[in-house]
Amino acid sequence: MAPSSDRLVLEDLHVYYDAIHALRGVSLTVSPGEIVTLIGANGAGKSTLLRAISGLVRARSGRVAFGEADITRAPASVIVRRGVVHSPEGRRIFANMSVRENLELGAFSRNDKAGIARDMEHVLTLFPRLRERIGQNAGTLSGGEQQMLAIGRALLTRPKLLMLDEPSLGLAPNLEREIFRTVENINRESGVAVLLVEQNAHLALAVAHRGYVLETGRITLEGTARDLQSNPEVKKAYLGEEGAP
Amino acid sequence: MAPLLRRALFIGGTVVVLLVLSLVLPQTLDPVVFRIVMLSGIAIIMAVSLNLINGFTGQFSIGHAGFQALGAYGAAALTVYGHNALFGYLPKAGPLQPGLAGFFQGAPAILIAMLASGLLAAAVGYLVGLPSLRLRGDYLAIVTLGFGEIIRVVIENTDVVGGPRGFSGNVEAGVLTPRLTSFFWVYLVVVLVVVVSRNLRFSVQGLGFLAVREDEIAAQAMGVDTTRTKVIAFVLGAFFAGVAGALYAHYEFTLSPTSFGFVRSFDFVTMVVLGGLGSITGSVLAAVLLTALPEVLRSSLGSVQGLDQYRLVTYALLLIILMIVRPQGIFGRGELRRDTFFRRGKRPPATPLTGA
Ligand SMILES: Nc1ncnc2c1ncn2[C@@H]1O[C@H](COP(=O)(O)OP(=O)(O)OP(=O)(O)O)[C@@H](O)[C@H]1O
Ligand SMILES: [Mg+2]
Numbered sequence: 001m002a003p004s005s006d007r008l009v010l011e012d013l014h015v016y017y018d019a020i021h022a023l024r025g026v027s028l029t030v031s032p033g034e035i036v037t038l039i040g041a042n043g044a045g046k047s048t049l050l051r052a053i054s055g056l057v058r059a060r061s062g063r064v065a066f067g068e069a070d071i072t073r074a075p076a077s078v079i080v081r082r083g084v085v086h087s088p089e090g091r092r093i094f095a096n097m098s099v100r101e102n103l104e105l106g107a108f109s110r111n112d113k114a115g116i117a118r119d120m121e122h123v124l125t126l127f128p129r130l131r132e133r134i135g136q137n138a139g140t141l142s143g144g145e146q147q148m149l150a151i152g153r154a155l156l157t158r159p160k161l162l163m164l165d166e167p168s169l170g171l172a173p174n175l176e177r178e179i180f181r182t183v184e185n186i187n188r189e190s191g192v193a194v195l196l197v198e199q200n201a202h203l204a205l206a207v208a209h210r211g212y213v214l215e216t217g218r219i220t221l222e223g224t225a226r227d228l229q230s231n232p233e234v235k236k237a238y239l240g241e242e243g244a245p
Numbered sequence: 246m247a248p249l250l251r252r253a254l255f256i257g258g259t260v261v262v263l264l265v266l267s268l269v270l271p272q273t274l275d276p277v278v279f280r281i282v283m284l285s286g287i288a289i290i291m292a293v294s295l296n297l298i299n300g301f302t303g304q305f306s307i308g309h310a311g312f313q314a315l316g317a318y319g320a321a322a323l324t325v326y327g328h329n330a331l332f333g334y335l336p337k338a339g340p341l342q343p344g345l346a347g348f349f350q351g352a353p354a355i356l357i358a359m360l361a362s363g364l365l366a367a368a369v370g371y372l373v374g375l376p377s378l379r380l381r382g383d384y385l386a387i388v389t390l391g392f393g394e395i396i397r398v399v400i401e402n403t404d405v406v407g408g409p410r411g412f413s414g415n416v417e418a419g420v421l422t423p424r425l426t427s428f429f430w431v432y433l434v435v436v437l438v439v440v441v442s443r444n445l446r447f448s449v450q451g452l453g454f455l456a457v458r459e460d461e462i463a464a465q466a467m468g469v470d471t472t473r474t475k476v477i478a479f480v481l482g483a484f485f486a487g488v489a490g491a492l493y494a495h496y497e498f499t500l501s502p503t504s505f506g507f508v509r510s511f512d513f514v515t516m517v518v519l520g521g522l523g524s525i526t527g528s529v530l531a532a533v534l535l536t537a538l539p540e541v542l543r544s545s546l547g548s549v550q551g552l553d554q555y556r557l558v559t560y561a562l563l564l565i566i567l568m569i570v571r572p573q574g575i576f577g578r579g580e581l582r583r584d585t586f587f588r589r590g591k592r593p594p595a596t597p598l599t600g601a
Binding site for chain 2: 157
């Protein structure tokens with residue numbers, strides 16, 4: 001979890017699923033050490049955006065760069081090794097493997113044994129419940145514990161930029177806040193940049209430095225978290241408040 | 246250097262034990278039983294190697310017998326037609342010299358045959374596997390099914406290997422397929438394929454294989470090159486199936502293209518599923534069970550007509566029942582390990598139910 005000087009830059013990115021034009025020219029940046037949130041309605045293209053960055057889907061045109069490197073066409077396994085890591089929607093932990101094996105898979109692309117051991121210890125300190133359940137099948141964890149495992153697994157890749165897709169999905173409100181506090185701590189302690197996709201715009205804007213609003217494949221608003229929080233349109237559409245204060 | 250010493254002792258011990266058994270067993274065991282032991286060994290190689298593909302990475306290959314056919318015919322053609330050039334020291338027909346002398350007489354030839362057929366099967370496996378493993382889902386099943394059938398049809402239409410009549414050597418020249426396969430070679434490869442699988446299973450690389458089976462997207466997101474992983478598993482599996490083919494060819498007098506059809510491929514799939522997808526020990530036990538059972542039935546019931554005809558139906562029924570009663574396979578997905586029987590082992594207990 002090394003702080004770095006690598007900035008993520010997206011330029012005019014277009015992604016199609018066959019005939020569906022899911023991203024229609026998206027440009028955004030995430031600077032080192034930043035928490036940036038991406039908010040938008042269901043089907044706006046938030047997950048698609050993360051997939052395009054991490055190489056799980058291919059952009060038809062446009063450009064993704066991380067630091068000096070153009071990663072638009074790089075294979076997913078190479079992008080992970082560059083430090084851009086995607087924790088996909090729906091947790092997707094390996095249910096038939098132990099908690100330990102899940103975490104070990106996070107370190108799949110690394111071979112610095114000492115560093116892995118250190119990060120493993122760090123993650124288990126961050127999520128003591130995972131330590132208690134280290135030998136247990138991951139499928140038997142509760143939803144919240146699975147989410148912790150998904151984040152822990154992603155941290156073991158040693159990300160420079162961590163992309164989280166709806167980490168609070170299906171969690172009770174207090175657990176939701178706990179997850180967000182953890183994300184904030186990770187960012188503060190180790191300088192990992194975070195790109196956060198969230199349904200809960202309240203919480204997301206509370207932890208983020210900046211934000212983007214995505215509507216049907218286009219960025220329609222961007223600004224500091226504070227500006228977005230007080231933006232009447234955002235309030236109406238995403239914060240569930242009527243009109244201006 | 247303790248691990249190195251342990252390894253040296255393991256290899257040396259294995260070779261000595263196998264060699265002694267190889268000299269003793271044919272003399273002491275009933276021929277029917279010895280035949281079951283040999284065929285079981287070859288089936289173990291097939292099942293454990295298929296388990297690398299279907300069990301570890303969760304792909305669905307149903308043409309494994311095709312790779313065995315490739316290895317068998319390739320190896321037999323090599324030792325028969327290469328007799329003058331390469332293997333002149335072997336008898337043109339009939340058995341090798343008895344005892345240890347025969348072992349050394351046959352060793353170079355069977356080693357070359359195994360290696361050549363393994364590499365042939367691996368190369369073809371790469372060509373067959375690469376395009377379909379890039380795609381998702383069921384393409385591999387369709388392609389491997391087709392591949393198995395194509396191999397059979399090609400063999401049936403290739404005269405130099407006997408076509409539909411089968412192949413037992415170059416009869417005009419009086420060179421028959423040499424009987425090079427002894428207990429030693431079969432079980433040496435058994436040990437090899439089990440050790441390779443086991444080491445893979447408990448390595449980080451192997452964890453990547455299992456991750457591909459569990460969730461391809463998540464595996465990719467963690468940096469596993471999923472296509473490469475699947476291709477490695479497939480090519481490695483094909484290699485061992487080719488080697489099993491070479492062993493089979495030099496054990497049986499006559500190769501027949503029908504021994505390697507779809508039904509045979511289905512046998513191996515049954516073994517892997519029955520043993521528990523991914524379980525190495527499960528594949529071993531199921532391979533022995535499904536090889537011994539029909540032979541035992543055949544020899545105990547004598548001439549029950551058409552017993553073989555019902556095998557496919559029986560296996561299908563067996564699988565359906567298994568899926569209902571015990572979907573994880575008879576032996577489950579885990580391994581039978583030393584610490585299953587003796588309380589020791591490096592790992593903490595697999596499933597502590599209460600937190601520390
Ligand atoms: N694999 C796919 N094949 C075809 N269309 C897809 C695929 N994945 C997403 N889409 C479509 O692309 C659009 C964007 O989907 P995406 O999953 O990126 O939305 P999202 O903003 O993440 O939504 P949610 O908040 O519901 O997760 C949607 O119209 C969706 O139907
Ligand atoms: Mg989504």
